[in-house]
Amino acid sequence: xxxxxxxxxxxxxxxxxxxxxxxxxxxxxxxxxxxxxxxxxxxxxxxxxxxxxxxxxxxxxxxxxxxxxxxxxxxxxxxxxxxxxxxxxxxxxxxxxxxxxxxxxxxxxxxxxxxxxxxxxxxxxxxxxxxxxxxxxxxxxxxxxxxxxxxxxxxxxxxxxxxxxxxxxxxxxxxxxxxxxxxxxxxxxxxxxxxxxxxxxxxxxxxxxxxxxxxxxxxxxxxxxxxxxxxxxxxxxxxxxxxxxxxxxxxxxxxxxxxxxxxxxxxxxxxxxxxxxxxxxxxxxxxxxxxxxxxxxx
Amino acid sequence: xxxxxxxxxxxxxxxxxxxxxxxxxxxxxxxxxxxxxxxxxxxxxxxxxxxxxxxxxxxxxxxxxxxxxxxxxxxxxxxxxxxxxxxxxxxxxxxxxxxxxxxxxxxxxxxxxxxxxxxxxxxxxxxxxxxxxxxxxxxxxxxxxxxxxxxxxxxxxxxxxxxxxxxxxxxxxxxxxxxxxxxxxxxxxxxxxxxxxxxxxxxxxxxxxxxxxxxxxxxxxxxxxxxxxxxxxxxxxxxxxxxxxxxxxxxxxxxxxxxxxxxxxxxxxxxxxxxxxxxxxxxxxxxxxxxxxxxxxxxxxxxxxxxxxxxxxxxxxxxxxxxxxxxxxxxxxxxxxxxxxxxxxxxxxxxxxxxxxxxxx
Numbered sequence: 001x002x003x004x005x006x007x008x009x010x011x012x013x014x015x016x017x018x019x020x021x022x023x024x025x026x027x028x029x030x031x032x033x034x035x036x037x038x039x040x041x042x043x044x045x046x047x048x049x050x051x052x053x054x055x056x057x058x059x060x061x062x063x064x065x066x067x068x069x070x071x072x073x074x075x076x077x078x079x080x081x082x083x084x085x086x087x088x089x090x091x092x093x094x095x096x097x098x099x100x101x102x103x104x105x106x107x108x109x110x111x112x113x114x115x116x117x118x119x120x121x122x123x124x125x126x127x128x129x130x131x132x133x134x135x136x137x138x139x140x141x142x143x144x145x146x147x148x149x150x151x152x153x154x155x156x157x158x159x160x161x162x163x164x165x166x167x168x169x170x171x172x173x174x175x176x177x178x179x180x181x182x183x184x185x186x187x188x189x190x191x192x193x194x195x196x197x198x199x200x201x202x203x204x205x206x207x208x209x210x211x212x213x214x215x216x217x218x219x220x221x222x223x224x225x226x227x228x229x230x231x232x233x234x235x236x237x238x239x240x241x242x243x244x245x246x247x248x249x250x251x252x253x254x255x256x257x258x259x260x261x262x263x264x265x266x267x268x269x270x271x272x273x274x275x276x277x278x279x280x281x282x283x284x285x286x287x288x289x290x291x292x293x294x295x296x297x298x
Numbered sequence: 299x300x301x302x303x304x305x306x307x308x309x310x311x312x313x314x315x316x317x318x319x320x321x322x323x324x325x326x327x328x329x330x331x332x333x334x335x336x337x338x339x340x341x342x343x344x345x346x347x348x349x350x351x352x353x354x355x356x357x358x359x360x361x362x363x364x365x366x367x368x369x370x371x372x373x374x375x376x377x378x379x380x381x382x383x384x385x386x387x388x389x390x391x392x393x394x395x396x397x398x399x400x401x402x403x404x405x406x407x408x409x410x411x412x413x414x415x416x417x418x419x420x421x422x423x424x425x426x427x428x429x430x431x432x433x434x435x436x437x438x439x440x441x442x443x444x445x446x447x448x449x450x451x452x453x454x455x456x457x458x459x460x461x462x463x464x465x466x467x468x469x470x471x472x473x474x475x476x477x478x479x480x481x482x483x484x485x486x487x488x489x490x491x492x493x494x495x496x497x498x499x500x501x502x503x504x505x506x507x508x509x510x511x512x513x514x515x516x517x518x519x520x521x522x523x524x525x526x527x528x529x530x531x532x533x534x535x536x537x538x539x540x541x542x543x544x545x546x547x548x549x550x551x552x553x554x555x556x557x558x559x560x561x562x563x564x565x566x567x568x569x570x571x572x573x574x575x576x577x578x579x580x581x582x583x584x585x586x587x588x589x590x591x592x593x594x595x596x597x598x599x600x601x602x603x604x605x606x607x608x609x610x611x612x613x614x615x616x617x618x619x620x621x622x623x624x625x626x627x628x629x630x631x632x633x634x635x636x637x638x639x640x641x642x643x644x645x646x647x648x649x650x651x652x653x654x655x656x657x658x659x
Contacts (some may be wrong), residue, residue: 014546021548025439028431032522033448035515036455042470043462091344099341116644117349123569123640125576127603128629129355134610135626136358156351163348189334210457217459220578220607249461250579253469268465272458279457283450 040272047269050262055270060230060248064259067267069232073243074216074274076233077150077226081215085155085162086208092118092159093166093204098192122160129153130221138225145227145241153221158211165210169203170196202286209282213275219246245271359633362626369397369620370405370627377406380589382612382621391618399620407602407628409591413506414601414632416592417581418574420510421517426567428514429521434551436522437529449526455519464583467512472503472584475511480596498594504586507595512580517570524566528559561646568643576636578603602632 058066100111133153137143181191227241252264381404392401436445480500487496540550586598613621
């Protein structure tokens with residue numbers, strides 16, 4: 001009886017459908033991972049044949065040279081973003097999670113205007129922000145191409161991201177923790193610092209590292225705010241252009257001059273290495289700080 | 299979350315019973331007493347920054363674009379020409395309605411808007427099924443020990459800079475497709491509407507379809523990661539129930555899991571669309587950067603974002619400042635499109651998440 005029913009066309013169709021679906025999901029996963037591997041290997045394959053270690057300690061020149069200035073510049077920009085956007089973003093996230101809670105009087109969710117503004121800003125195309133930075137800061141306020149203009153614009157870009165990830169991380173901190181802190185007589189500020197922030201730390205740090213990686217990989221907003229220079233960064237905030245790793249990739253890849261041409265590939269390789277170190281590093285940070293938090297975070 | 303709130307005055311203060319002496323100790327105590335105020339003030343100022351930044355950006359764009367809006371008029375959005383007037387025109391500026399501009403300029407954003415919509419549409423069309431399939435494989439199929447590293451790999455992809463995708467697209471993928479894939483596609487496509495645009499000379503690989511494919515790769519990680527998190531939130535009981543009723547895996551996926559998270563997937567897709575609309579550098583490198591509407595899927599074209607980045611240098615040479623003003627106007631158009639798309643996504647996500655799950659959960 002059972003075998004008879006299994007042979008009906010209806011059952012066969014369902015079985016084929018199930019197998020096809022299974023195959024399709026694996027195929028989709030391959031289509032996500034294979035091109036990515038191709039991108040990474042493609043960049044490595046272009047950079048390695050002409051790789052010279054001296055790019056790490058010579059500055060660029062108009063005919064080639066190295067990438068020391070770009071590496072240092074990118075690191076300075078990323079640290080600057082971490083300080084500026086990190087502070088503002090984390091504080092904004094604390095406000096959204098801990099202070100803009102549901103009002104006791106009206107029962108309404110507070111902070112919705114801020115949430116919407118954060119949301120809208122995070123959807124702003126980076127090139128539009130770069131353009132704003134160029135016309136308002138570089139030209140309008142006479143800052144010139146500078147670290148300052150780049151930091152303001154990149155921070156505008158990643159603050160919403162940091163605020164959202166901080167809010168998410170703090171919301172995952174169990175309410176029990178806060179109640180327990182209150183019951184023990186801690187002030188709210190003390191509880192925030194010692195209990196809530198510490199428990200949410202893995203999530204916050206992951207968000208920060210991702211934000212810094214995003215900022216370090218940006219090209220469009222930097223082209224018209226940071227400018228470019230063959231010199232090492234001077235830490236002057238204004239009137240001094242600063243180099244960064246994405247510029248050689250975008251500008252030199254079509255140059256006939258081999259020195260510049262290879263510099264584009266080298267910069268692409270260094271960029272990938274830098275960002276992968278950051279992102280993989282964020283995993284280790286999470287693993288190390290996990291002990292403060294209950295369950296899985298990040 | 300409500301338990302966190304409450305006026306500060308009602309809460310117990312830092313224990314001050316321990317009478318410590320010394321000026322340093324007392325100062326520390328005094329600061330500690332105001333710590334909460336400090337946090338509150340700092341956080342309130344910080345949360346105003348995104349709002350201020352938003353107002354600042356829109357104001358700057360509006361002021362800068364005002365002369366262009368005045369001269370270009372409403373026809374700007376639907377005009378197909380993009381004529382900067384040529385360098386000789388810069389020497390003899392003309393005034394129209396009080397706006398100084400080079401003679402014989404004629405700007406229209408239609409080709410840019412169409413290009414932006416086309417590339418993003420192709421990207422979402424390709425990325426959505428792949429992302430959902432990959433998310434299924436990660437959550438429902440593979441064992442945890444392999445799904446977790448693969449999931450992390452997908453998250454890593456979201457961090458690859460767009461300039462890297464651009465470099466790979468123009469040097470590796472574009473030539474590869476133009477040589478090995480596009481000719482086969484062009485030869486075998488039937489001569490019916492829509493698909494007709496594939497039966498064309500394939501060109502060099504710089505163009506609409508290549509740009510769309512690379513954009514798809516860039517938004518796949520976003521949609522996949524969000525969809526995977528959504529699938530993990532579907533409670534196991536309805537799925538187990540469906541399996542117990544004799545449904546196959548694909549039927550459980552189609553009738554239980556997908557309907558459960560449908561709205562979230564729409565939201566994630568629209569967020570990916572927003573990213574694709576604003577993507578600049580990769581498209582500027584791969585699209586061929588020609589301000590025209592693509593005549594077939596292989597032809598070079600450009601988008602709003604790519605135009606802004608590749609034209610700003612040249613626009614600076616317009617002494618009247620009109621070219622820069624026009625770029626501000628297209629930037630404003632792009633900003634409006636992106637904001638509308640993002641707010642739509644937000645509304646879809648918040649609205650539908652309140653409706654809750656379809657079955658009795």
